[in-house]
Amino acid sequence: MLKENFNDLIAFLVVARERSFTRAAARLGLSQSALSHSMRALEERMGIRLLTRTTRSVSPTEAGERLLERIGPHFSEIELELSLLKELRDRPAGNIRITAGEHAVDTVLWPVLQGFMTQWPDIHVEVTVDNTLMDIVSHRFDAGIRLGEQVAKDMVAVPVSPPMRMAVVGSPDWFAHHAPPQIPADLQHHRCVNMRLPTLGGMLPWEFSADGKELRVRVEGQLTINDLRHRIAAARAGLGLIYLPENCVEQELKEGSLVRVLESWCEPFPGYYLYYPSRRQHTRAFSLLVEALRYRE
Structure with a gap:
């Protein structure tokens, strides 16, 4: 492979890792059309198809996976060595x-x-x-x-x-109409805001511990939302109880817009x-x- 074609190999590595021409083009500072042309030119010179393209995605072929595995680490080492050379400058970079x-x-x-x-x-x-x-x-x-x-x-x-602690909180209005839970099992009588686990797809269990006893509770409710700020807003709006790190709601607890329950069941953890x-x-x-x-x- 001629040295003037190294840019195409670098571009291939980014496309293969990102599995997206859009994301790869953004990282490389190229237009999608220029990147696509570069990949076609590389495949023509190699004489083999390296990428499988659909309207929604791109993925390496078997040959592309092999090329990625073989040359990827070498380019990473080159990038690292170049970065280390910069350490000889007066200022870290x-x-x-x-x-x-x-x-x-x-x-x-x-x-x-x-x-x-x-x-x-x-x-x-x-x-x-x-x-x-x-x-x-x-x-x-x-x-x-x-x-x-x-x-x-x-x-x-x-x-x-x-170390951190979790907290279960709800609005004063919620607890004006619902008895505060005394033990985690009491959460079955409350509407709770769920969070879906982004990796596994299931709902985040609420974990508790006290005196060496650990519990994982599955809660139910109308709303499931992953964004932290909107879960807090949901609790303040009286849509149910939420479970989150206690430092996220320090101000709300201080001003009284949220009320904490089950505190003795939320022990510190790393x-x-x-x-x-x-x-x-x-x-x-x-x-x-x-x-x-x-x-x-």
Whole structure:
């Protein structure tokens, strides 16, 4: 393969990983038509079809999967070495890709990023807000943020938040017409706002513990919604009870627009961890961000 065709190979890698010409074109800074032309030209030179295209998606063929597996790691190593060379400059520089859920971004990542990026103007950070348990290796993220219990054992895990507690809350008007639950089983008498698990598709169970006893409760209600802000709005509007991290509703509890119940059943548990592959060499820019995020008591 001639060196002038390396750009087409890089473009192929992005398309194969994103499985979308639209997303790949956006990442590469190209038009979709130019990217499509580049892929057709690459396939003609290779003499084999690398991508299967439909009106809604694109995926690698068997030959495309083989090419992705063989050359992908080498290009990743080249990118890393180029980033490491930049460390010889006076100021740390480079690109860092992180994925985290909505709550982790709001409470852990964003408060740190504001000062971090002002301090290190040559470090570029891309944040993908996603509540699924995304595979950071296959999606080429440098790191992710998850609850400690969700981090795979073969990952390096760095604590980035204090221990957390969940809370069950509802509006004063709701409890004016419904007796507050005394034990988790009493939730069957209440309308609750559900959240669907983005990865598995089922409803998020409400988990409780007290004196070493753990319970997982399935609740029922009219509304199912994943967005955190709208679940809080639903509770304030009297649509039922919600279950969420307690720091999300500190202000509402303080002002009395929401009331907490079952507090003794919501014991602390390990908080968020930044996690990343243990075998990968990292840049100084990445190490600086890890230290900035690291939780210290």
